[in-house]
Structures are given as structure tokens and as C-alpha cells.
Amino acid sequence: MIEATRGLRGSRLLSVAVLVLAIALVFRSLTPAVPQMADDLPTSIYDITIKISDTLFSCEIEFSIETCTDVGCKWDEDIRGDDIKLSEYAGEVLLIVNVASKCGLTSSNYKELNVLYEKYREKGLEILALPCNQFAGQEPGSNEDIQETIDVNGKDAAPLYKYLKSQKGGFLGDGIKWNFTKFLVDKDGKVVERYAPTTSPSKIENDIQKFHGTAS
Numbered sequence: 001m002i003e004a005t006r007g008l009r010g011s012r013l014l015s016v017a018v019l020v021l022a023i024a025l026v027f028r029s030l031t032p033a034v035p036q037m038a039d040d041l042p043t044s045i046y047d048i049t050i051k052i053s054d055t056l057f058s059c060e061i062e063f064s065i066e067t068c069t070d071v072g073c074k075w076d077e078d079i080r081g082d083d084i085k086l087s088e089y090a091g092e093v094l095l096i097v098n099v100a101s102k103c104g105l106t107s108s109n110y111k112e113l114n115v116l117y118e119k120y121r122e123k124g125l126e127i128l129a130l131p132c133n134q135f136a137g138q139e140p141g142s143n144e145d146i147q148e149t150i151d152v153n154g155k156d157a158a159p160l161y162k163y164l165k166s167q168k169g170g171f172l173g174d175g176i177k178w179n180f181t182k183f184l185v186d187k188d189g190k191v192v193e194r195y196a197p198t199t200s201p202s203k204i205e206n207d208i209q210k211f212h213g214t215a216s
Helices: 002-030 106-123 159-167 201-212
Strands: 049-051 083-085 093-099 125-131 182-185 191-195
Touching (some): 093 106, 093 159, 106 201, 159 191, 182 201
Parallel strands (some): 093 125
Antiparallel strands (some): 049 083, 182 191
């Protein structure tokens, strides 16, 4: 009697398991397929083009005390409206940063980014400082300062940031957490490091030296 009861229970459990599996398969068949994000990504960072008037401060062209101060960066009027292919930076090390002029991290980051650029630009370092207003509205700008900001998260995220995040995920997810998240790209276009907003640019110097081949 006991053996018969156990057999009955076992068959019921098996039937329930089969039913659950069948429901799951039906649900999966009715669920629309979601396109893979990877299919929409470029194969290389050098396939990406960015619009300077929308995304770049003059700091990328001339990162100096005169053009980049504690309160923000000024536009270089001579380059406004141009597109630039990142393939033009092939063979150089890139430091890519989403910046905001009203952030508590702005002053220290701009100063230290300036130091890095002045020290390594002749050795092939380029800094792309990309204005972003997605975090607490800290890059409001004006028509004279910034025509548009760049989205780093969400469905309208710039292709550059979709690519960067696909190559180097972050802590607790790939999304950009705050202003001044930093990505380091080596001379071959490989995204080699990602740094949290609280990582100061001076802490990145050893990695810049390493990927420049100038480390002692």
C-alpha cells in the first residue's frame, strides 16, 4: 500500500513537471524575439563617427587652462558642426569621459585631465570629453556653450557608448552610473579599462603609461 502511494505521488509530480515545461515552451513561442544588441554594434570603435558640435568640448582639441576651467569648457568655434571619425585616432590612446559642468566632481576632474593631457598629448594621448545631461541635469548648458548633449544610457544612447559598454561592463550592470565615468582605449582601438566616476584621472596615469609603452 505504501509503495503504491509513493508511486502515485511520483507520477503526479512527473505530470506536474511536464505540464510546467509545456506551459513554459508555449509562452516562449508566443513571446516576440528581442533583437540582439550585439547585432547593432559596430565591430570596431574605429567604425564610429561622432559630431563635434553635439558631443565634443574644445578640450579634445586643445585641453588647456585657457579653454578648460573649473566651471567648464568652451567651444572651439572653428570646429563646431564637423563630424569626426574615431578612425582618425588609430594608433593613439583615447581616454573617453562623459562630463558635466555642474557636478561635484567637475573641478578636480578637469584639473587632473588637463595635467594628463599636457603631459602625454605629444606621446599620443587624446581625451574625448563628452557633455552629458542625464545625471541630475548637471550639464544644462546654453546655445552658446553646448548645442546638444550626449546620451550614455537608454534607447537613445549614442552608438559610441553602446559600444563602450558592450566591451567593458560596470559594477552591478553595464549602465553608466554617473558623470565622469572613464574608458581607456589602447592604440589598437581595444577598450582596455573602465573606471568609476570616483576614480580620479591621476589614478589612471599608470595605465596610460602602460598602454603608451612608456611605463618605467
